[in-house]
Amino acid sequence: MPVDILMATYNGGKYLRNQLLSLQQQTHKDWILWVRDDGSTDDTMVILLEFAKSDSRIKIVEENKGRAVRAWGNFLGLTKYSTADYVVFCDQDDIWFEKKLEILVDFAEKNFDAAIPCLVYCDAYGYSDADGIITIDGVSKYHANSLREFLFFNGGYQGCSMLFNRRLCIMAAEYRANYYFLHDDVVALLAHCFGRVCFMPKKLMLYRQHESNATGNINHDFSSHLRRIFNRNLFVLSAKHYSEKESFYSAYKDDLDDNANRLFAAYLSFPQKGLLGRILIIILNRFSIGGSMSRLLIKTILRRPIG
DSSP states (O other): OOEEEEEEESSOHHHHHHHHHHHHTOSOOOEEEEEEEOOOOSSHHHHHHHHHHHOTTEEEOOTTTTSOOHHHHHHHHHGGGOOSSEEEEEOSSOEEOTTHHHHHHHHHHHHOOTTSOEEEEEEEEEEETTTTEEEESOSOOOOOSSHHHHTTOSSOSOGGGEEEEHHHHHHHHTOOOSOOSOHHHHHHHHHHHHSEEEEEEEEEEEEEEOTTOTTOOOOOOHHHHHHHHTOTTSEEEOHHHHHHHHHHHHHHGGGSOHHHHHHHHHHHHGGGSOHHHHHHHHHHHTOOBTTBHHHHHHHHHHSEEEO
């Protein structure tokens, strides 16, 4: 079953070779890598050209190459090149275990419906570039089974952990909202609103943690977790993610069912309400963060509504 792998690169020469080698070691061999560089000034392009010369599955996209569209714009733009049954986002600096594609494709074959947008995402180990060891035993901690469990996520799922079907890829390629923050947010939001999202509880890759991560590092240390919960300078909703969902709703509200429209309306009114009003919105709509209403209520009581 063919898979298109979409990769955005920018000054990733230090890590890129190992990631490309891990793609070539996949047990599922039927894949094409579509890669576009965002104006690297290191040896990223030299490495890409070297691999593309020896492996015909690696395709370097010249359109808008070096235009500084940033990672999320680069990734989402690459969806229009895909023609495969399944699509995977790929970061330039991770390392995939050899059965990652095989396991995700097998899951999709058994559980996806080609008529609707479907997505599965896996777990990963956090890998410290500085220490050269695994430091986090699983980076995916919160999982939403429905839109009401997902809307208060400040983000989607890790793009590099996803595999999604042709229907969802087409919707992403034709994304019509005026604003978006991250490509993986967009894909997850489309799937939750119009299709199906599944979690594969297997760690299928090393997610590299280093100071140059485009979307930030992950810290599941217990003390850091407590400090975040009780930090009154933090917020319930990220303004960028809120604007992203606001723009999504403006573009897609006529396509949503009545329940989704009610949930979006309640979510978008959240920052304008007083504390009691915000608490009532959560309880009446059964909002949660990945199934935990108590976590969302605690955040609401302790933090500013948006920031």
